[in-house]
Amino acid sequence: MIPAIRGTHDILPGEVEKWQYVERTARALCDRYGYVEVRTPIIEREELFAKGTGETTDIVTKEMYSFVDKGGDRITMRPEATPSMVRAFVEHNLEHALASPKLFAIGPMFRYERPQKGRYRQFHQFDVEAFGIEDAAVDAEVIDLAWTLISTLGIAQAELVINSVGCPSCRPTFQKALLEALGDDLPTLCGDCQRRATTNPLRIYDCKVPVDQPMIDALPHSTDYLCEPCATHFASVKSYLDAAGVPWRQSHRLVRGLDYYTRTTFEILGMSLGAQNALLGGGRYDGLVKKLGGADRTGIGFAAGMERLVLALPDTAPVSTPARAFIVAIGDDGRTAAWTLLQSLRRAGLAAQMEFDARSVRAQMKRADRLAARVTLIVGGDELARGEITLRDMVTGDQHAIARDAIVETVRTYL
Numbered sequence: 039m040i041p042a043i044r045g046t047h048d049i050l051p052g053e054v055e056k057w058q059y060v061e062r063t064a065r066a067l068c069d070r071y072g073y074v075e076v077r078t079p080i081i082e083r084e085e086l087f088a089k090g091t092g093e094t095t096d097i098v099t100k101e102m103y104s105f106v107d108k109g110g111d112r113i114t115m116r117p118e119a120t121p122s123m124v125r126a127f128v129e130h131n132l133e134h135a136l137a138s139p140k141l142f143a144i145g146p147m148f149r150y151e152r153p154q155k156g157r158y159r160q161f162h163q164f165d166v167e168a169f170g171i172e173d174a175a176v177d178a179e180v181i182d183l184a185w186t187l188i189s190t191l192g193i194a195q196a197e198l199v200i201n202s203v204g205c206p207s208c209r210p211t212f213q214k215a216l217l218e219a220l221g222d223d224l225p226t227l228c229g230d231c232q233r234r235a236t237t238n239p240l241r242i243y244d245c246k247v248p249v250d251q252p253m254i255d256a257l258p259h260s261t262d263y264l265c266e267p268c269a270t271h272f273a274s275v276k277s278y279l280d281a282a283g284v285p286w287r288q289s290h291r292l293v294r295g296l297d298y299y300t301r302t303t304f305e306i307l308g309m310s311l312g313a314q315n316a317l318l319g320g321g322r323y324d325g326l327v328k329k330l331g332g333a334d335r336t337g338i339g340f341a342a343g344m345e346r347l348v349l350a351l352p353d354t355a356p357v358s359t360p361a362r363a364f365i366v367a368i369g370d371d372g373r374t375a376a377w378t379l380l381q382s383l384r385r386a387g388l389a390a391q392m393e394f395d396a397r398s399v400r401a402q403m404k405r406a407d408r409l410a411a412r413v414t415l416i417v418g419g420d421e422l423a424r425g426e427i428t429l430r431d432m433v434t435g436d437q438h439a440i441a442r443d444a445i446v447e448t449v450r451t452y453l
Contacts, residue, residue: 045151045159056348059357061144063190064164064342071183073140073166078122080146084112090121090330092297094237101149115148119165119341120298120323121330127169128332139169144344156311156346164347166320167339169327174271177302177322177338178278184318184340185284188306193350195309196317198285201292202272203240203260205300206325212263213239219257227253240293259290268301275302298323302338308350317350318342361453362389364411366402368418376417379427379445386446388453406432413452415445 042048049057068075084104091097103115116122123141126132133139143165150159166183168176181198188196204212216239220227224235227242227250234241245254264272279286286304294303303321311317320340327335351357363383367376376392383390391409393402399416406414416428426439429448440448 043159045153047158047160053348055357055359056351056355057344059355060191060344060347060351061164064142064144064187067183067187067190068142068166071140071179072138073142073168073183074136076123076126076141076143077145078116078119078126078143080116080148081113082116082122082125084114086121086125086330087114087117090124090298090326091118092238095297097149101151103148103150117147117149119143119145119147119163120167120326120337120339123165123167123339124169124327124330124332124337127167128327128330133170133333133335140167141169142166156343156349158345162344164318164342164344165339166341167337169337170335171338172336174274174302175278177271177275178282178284180320180338180340181275181279181286181302181304182282182284184304184306184320184342187342188317191347191350192352192355193308193317193347194352196350197287197307197309198304199289199292199307200275200279200286200302200304201260201289202264202268202275202301203293203299203303203321204264204268208263208265208268209240209260212258212260215258215263216240216242220253223253238297243291243293254291257290260293261288261290271301294319294321298326298329300324304340308346311346311350316343317346359410360389361412362391362409363413363415363449363453364402364406364409365390365392366399366406366414366416367392368399368416372418372422375422376415379415379417382446383449386450388446388449390449413449415449 087102088098097117102117105113107113123143127139146160146162148160151157153159166180168180185198203209217235220235224232228245228247231242231245231250243254261272292303292305299321301322301324305319306317307315308317309315318340322336322338324336327333327337365376365380367373373396380390380392393405403414411432414430414432416430421428421439425442427442427445428437429440430437
């Protein structure tokens with residue numbers, strides 16, 4: 039046996055139905071909110087993520103799967119969706135091609151991380167992005183969509199956390215205050231924090247080392263250093279969320295781990311998931327479109343980890359497979375008639391199966407049970423000569439003889 043690669047996983051029957059439920063829910067919400075689907079390639083040019091995600095981020099420096107292809111190009115398996123979405127927005131001029139440049143995508147991402155519960159090297163994200171809208175209302179809409187997703191999925195123990203990290207005008211002042219507050223204590227922090235102090239000081243707030251936490255909790259808050267436009271924008275976001283009835287908590291520790299974020303940042307935490315508790319996260323990235331070769335357009339979005347959404351689903355989530363009919367054939371004549379009936383049911387839009395191997399009626403009925411068939415249709419014997427089919431209700435056990443020309447519509451009432 040050749041096993042799956044470490045950090046990847048098969049999504050098997052019994053589990054895949056949960057994924058389909060989450061995907062259906064996400065797609066339905068995007069349709070309701072006016073977001074349309076795009077599907078970008080799994081592989082992109084390495085420079086897209088070096089420029090977009092940020093050369094100093096852990097994703098780019100430690101986690102990307104990159105290689106030189108046979109044409110000599112540096113290729114990366116996408117570690118996140120946003121740079122690819124921005125590239126597609128710019129390359130295909132979606133600002134003018136679409137009535138409203140609001141997009142979503144669902145697909146696999148790749149990062150070389152230490153595998154653990156809810157974290158894999160191949161993982162999947164539901165990604166939402168909106169471009170070219172400056173008003174704080176779009177921040178609130180994106181956050182509201184995210185919160186509605188969690189609520190609709192029935193994930194009860196969840197918390198929305200928000201913050202503002204300012205803009206290029208006011209962030210330098212905050213970074214200076216942050217480094218001054220650290221002062222001579224910086225060498226006592228972990229090695230990652232010391233490195234981040236020179237590359238991206240805001241990332242110090244992401245530190246998870248226990249002994250560093252008291253010092254980090256005492257550091258300045260980004261919202262105390264916002265310029266007037268950023269402060270007004272953040273106040274408007276909170277006002278819109280309050281008007282929509284979306285509960286939130288503000289945290290100065292929420293800076294997100296990517297270089298491109300500006301102003302609004304947010305996460306939704308699943309309180310039942312343990313250490314890996316971020317269900318989704320995102321924020322504004324107003325300079326990213328221009329940085330990747332487009333016009334100077336704003337952007338905001340979020341990415342939700344599909345694995346974690348599935349893990350957080352309640353046991354009561356309405357995850358189910360379609361009700362189906364199973365056809366039991368008796369004898370060669372019955373098998374021929376069963377095959378014809380099978381096609382009739384399927385072409386009428388009904389889920390139906392039959393046993394292709396010639397097996398006993400008892401063995402076929404056992405297969406119907408294993409498939410959790412809603413009804414079983416017994417074809418053969420005297421009923422076939424009379425132009426009838428026996429329908430067994432697999433819930434009540436009742437059996438009825440149904441005329442052959444009425445069987446499709448009768449089955450429809452059960453499924």
